[in-house]
Amino acid sequence: MSVDVTRGGLLVGLAIFGVIIYELRTVLDALGISLPIVPYMAGVFALAGLAIWLVVLNGGWRTEPDEAG
Template identity: 70%
Template sequence: MSVDVSRGGLLVTLAIFGVIVYEMRTVLDFVGVELPIIPYMAAVFGLAGATVWYVSLKGGWRTEPERDDPA
């Protein structure tokens, strides 16, 4: 099984996910629930590392789009 994903798409997805989680942390801090930043950062870097490892394990990155053969 090959994971057909581009590096740019994966990195943008991880960045968006990280910003959403950080904003949820900011909202909780505004409400009065204080969460430390270090576990958040460790979780984001851990998720990114695990995702890159999984993609590399399942077939690597898509480097060139598939070409259609002429009819």
């Protein structure tokens, strides 16, 4: 089984996920629930490591464009 993922697509997806999590923390802070940022940062880095590990485990990165035909 091969995972058809580009490095840029994975990094953009992780960046979007990180921003969403950070904004969720900001909204909770505005509601009066103050949470530390370190667990969120650790979670984003753990997710990045897991995603990269799964891509490598399932066939690696797509390095050449698909040939039509």
